[in-house]
Amino acid sequence: MYLKIKNLNKEFEKGKGVQNINLQVKEGELITLLGPSGCGKTTLLNLIGGFLIPDNGEILIENKNIINLSPEDRPISTVFQNYALFPHMNVIENIGYGxxxxxxxxxxxxxxxxxxxxxxxxxxxxxxxxxxLSGGQQQRVALARALVLKPKILLLDEPFS
Ligand SMILES: Nc1ncnc2c1ncn2[C@@H]1O[C@H](COP(=O)(O)OP(=O)(O)O)[C@@H](O)[C@H]1O
Ligand SMILES: [Mg+2]
Incomplete structure (x- = not known):
């Protein structure tokens, strides 16, 4: 298994978040998280990407726990739901940033x-x-910015929106 998630929990002050997530992903595998708004899809992606710290549980890549690595030290790129481009930079600066x-x-x-x-x-x-840029063009910049880093894992939040 390339990516293993074990008993992952993240609770927010007002509850919810994600509870007891277990997931295994093989190399080359494409996984879709499907669920209603608010069920925790973005929270799980943010935990994998390192933008949130879990309350407990493990995230392993090739059997190494990456919980203590910052986002830029993880072999992971994320295309965020809102793209999160750098507004003061042009297209090529955004793509080359990382x-x-x-x-x-x-x-x-x-x-x-x-x-x-x-x-x-x-x-x-x-x-x-x-x-x-249009929304779709911004999404493509975000995708290019993620892919240019040749990540081992690519996280796409609401990629068909
Ligand atoms: N930063 C946060 N602070 C407090 N609650 C949050 C935060 N982020 C998400 N939540 C809550 O966690 C739950 C899961 O949210 P989220 O992961 O964004 O869902 P999804 O992406 O599946 O729509 C929701 O109840 C949401 O309100
Ligand atoms: Mg979401």
Whole structure:
């Protein structure tokens, strides 16, 4: 199993959150979480991505517990439900942002960002402010920003919205 989630709990002050989540995901597997609004889908993704700390339980990747790793140290990228693009940056800056924290040289970072710009069909939009994009175009920037890091795990929150 590539990803294992064991007895994961996260309670918010007003209750709810997620209780006793157990999940195993194989390498190459695509998993969909389906459930009504408020059932805890986003909470679980945020726990896996490291944006929330669980009350208890374990998250293991290749049998190593990643609970104590910060989001940027996890081999995981997230496309958030609201995309969470950096509003003061243009398209290519948004896509290349995470590469700043890798060992890639500046030129390589630019080449990779351009490659993913093209993959999501936004060639020609590189210098446009993300605030001038349509919702669907913003979603593609968010997807490119996630994929450019070549994550082992890709989390997509409401990807068909
Ligand atoms: N930051 C938070 N503080 C308090 N309660 C929260 C917070 N985030 C989510 N919740 C609650 O946890 C439950 C699960 O929410 P969420 O994971 O966003 O559901 P979903 O993504 O499935 O619609 C809901 O009852 C929600 O109100
Ligand atoms: Mg949600």
């Amino acid at each position: 590469l700043k924290y890798t060992t890639l040289k500046k030129r390589e970072q630019q080449e990779e960002a351009i490659k993913y710009l093209k993959i999501v069909g936004l060639d020609g939009y590189e210098n446009l402010s993300v605030q001038k």
